[in-house]
Every structure is written in structure tokens, then in C-alpha cells.
Amino acid sequence: xxxxxxxxxxxxxxDVLVGIALLTLIATxxxxxxxxxxxxxxxxxxxxxxxxxxAAAIRIHGVSGSWPAPTVTGAMPPEVAGAFPGDTALVRKxxxxxxxxxxxxxxxxxxxxxxxxxxxDAPPDSVGPRLLSVARPIGGIVVHSGRSELLAExxxxxGAEVSFVRDTMWTxxxxxxxxxxP
Amino acid sequence: xxxxHAEMQEARYRVTTDAGAAGRWKGTIASFIxxxxxxxxxxxxxxxxxxxxxxxxxxxxxFGVRVTLLLQAEQIEAYRSREEQLPxxxxxxxxxxxxxxxxxxxxxxxxxxxxxxxGEAIVYDxxxxxxxxxxxxxxxxxxxxxx
Numbered sequence: 001x002x003x004x005x006x007x008x009x010x011x012x013x014x015d016v017l018v019g020i021a022l023l024t025l026i027a028t029x030x031x032x033x034x035x036x037x038x039x040x041x042x043x044x045x046x047x048x049x050x051x052x053x054x055a056a057a058i059r060i061h062g063v064s065g066s067w068p069a070p071t072v073t074g075a076m077p078p079e080v081a082g083a084f085p086g087d088t089a090l091v092r093k094x095x096x097x098x099x100x101x102x103x104x105x106x107x108x109x110x111x112x113x114x115x116x117x118x119x120x121d122a123p124p125d126s127v128g129p130r131l132l133s134v135a136r137p138i139g140g141i142v143v144h145s146g147r148s149e150l151l152a153e154x155x156x157x158x159g160a161e162v163s164f165v166r167d168t169m170w171t172x173x174x175x176x177x178x179x180x181x182p
Numbered sequence: 183x184x185x186x187h188a189e190m191q192e193a194r195y196r197v198t199t200d201a202g203a204a205g206r207w208k209g210t211i212a213s214f215i216x217x218x219x220x221x222x223x224x225x226x227x228x229x230x231x232x233x234x235x236x237x238x239x240x241x242x243x244x245f246g247v248r249v250t251l252l253l254q255a256e257q258i259e260a261y262r263s264r265e266e267q268l269p270x271x272x273x274x275x276x277x278x279x280x281x282x283x284x285x286x287x288x289x290x291x292x293x294x295x296x297x298x299x300x301g302e303a304i305v306y307d308x309x310x311x312x313x314x315x316x317x318x319x320x321x322x323x324x325x326x327x328x329x
Contacts, residue, residue, distance in 0.1 A: 012208070014205040014206075021212040021213075021215035021219065025218060025222070028223045032232065033230070036231075102257060102276075105263055133262075135260035135263050152236035155236070155238070156236040165243070166246040166250050171249075
């Protein structure tokens, strides 16, 4: 059995209209799924980039003991360029990445105050330990995007304990001290 | 001759009528399909729509403002631990966060202010920080409570 395609010259205006209408309906039916698939691709790309940058920064911290230098939005920190072969910038369609570095101040127990010879026979004070404030660097990965649903998905994926959203930025805090890993 | 001519005219007339009726039907069908497509586009049925992506809630935005204030306060405290004094402005601090205002109320005290999207002012007061900041900081910063 052979299929005989109609000659286009035999088609009437009504046939063409029905054909166009059917194609429109098919496109309309497929649109929500295609849109969701495109967003899923965008999210997966952003997560992959965040993971690569995170892993590279942690590796560098492990080797050198310090975080990569902070950059402006979209700029590739030279130290992590190996994690993004072929890329010169961290700018993608729909978002851009930025590596940042901040400090937090820990309170640590310092050595006890030296006691003078006049205090030698006195009982030790009952005050608590002497605390010192010590600044410690932490890293941060920022995803800049005007698409709030992307920022919300990243927040949902990484949790609010180590990441947050402010304006058009989602930020992941990268901190390795005391096993605090993102 | 006259009869044949009349038959031919009749046949032509009949064909035109059939084609016109079919065309009208196809036009009606096409219009109906276009209408269905429009309805599906404006209000797609549930089975066609995949799970909607997450959306930011007012709580997410408030949390973001608080963490921003906390991190900015940490930058100021780091400056203070190095320089043994408060900065005169945020320009002296290495890392600044957009949308945060710094008010130095004395040599030892300061306030940081930022606004939510709804315009609500959130304040970090270095003298008596809201306990919620300590809760957030617990994940990152070692404090006396950790000992």
C-alpha cells in the first residue's frame, strides 16, 4: 500500500486553514512542556556551574589555604579557570556567576591572662574563658539573574541555611570551617 | 445541443455548490480549532502543565535581607578586630552589600538598615542585635554559645 500525498495545487483555502489551525493547536499543546523543559535546562546549567565553581574553590582552598580572589559579576577567577574549559567568562544566557569573599568573626578561647607575682597565692578567678575575636575568610558564589523563579529554585535546592536571595541575586555561602560545608 | 449545454451548466453549478459547502465547513472547523488552541494557550488544562517552578515568598525575601545585614555586620566586625575601631563609612570595608545603609552612632556602636521589597525597614543594631541574627549566624560563625 502506498500513501499518496495530495498535490499542493489541489488544496483549497479551507484545507490550508485547517492545516494551519491543527499546527497551531499542536504547538499550543506542546508549549507548556517545552517552556518547562527550557527552564529545567537553565536550572541544571546553573547548578552545574555552581557545583563546578564550588568544587574548584574548595580544591584551591585545600591546596593554598586561601579562597580565590573576589571578582566582578561574570568574571572568571583565574584560579578556577581550569574548571571551566573553553570559557573565558561566567556569563550564561539567563544568568551570570560571581565569586565573592567575605570575612566572619569567630570568638575563640584565648590563652589565660598572665598572672602577676602578686596574684600567685590568690585563687584563680571564676570568670569565664578569655575570648578573642578572630576574622576568618569565607567564600561566596553569587548567581545574578532577573528570573526570580531560577533564584527560588536554587534557594529551594540548596536550602536556606547556606544560601539566600536578595534582589536579583542568589548567594551560596562557602565555608569549610568545623565541617560547615555547603 | 441546447440540452447538452444545459446539462453542462447544471454540472458546473452543482460542483460549485459542493465546493462552496465544503469550503464553508473547513472554515468552520479551522475556526473551531483556532478557538480551542486559544483557550488552551490562555488556560492550559492541568495535565498539560508540568509542576510550576518555585517562587520566592515574602519570608525568603525577609531572610535574604537579614542575612545580608548579618554578613555586612561581620565585615564591619572583621574591620574592627583588625583596626580596633569602627569604620567611618562602608567604603572602608572590603566587602559591601548593595542596599545596606550604615549609621555609626558612637565610637563603638552602629546600625545597619536595609529594606524589604514591601518597604519594611530591617535594622541590625550592634548594641542589641535581634536574636534572629544569632540564629542565622549559628551556621557560620563560632560564638560564645558554641563552647
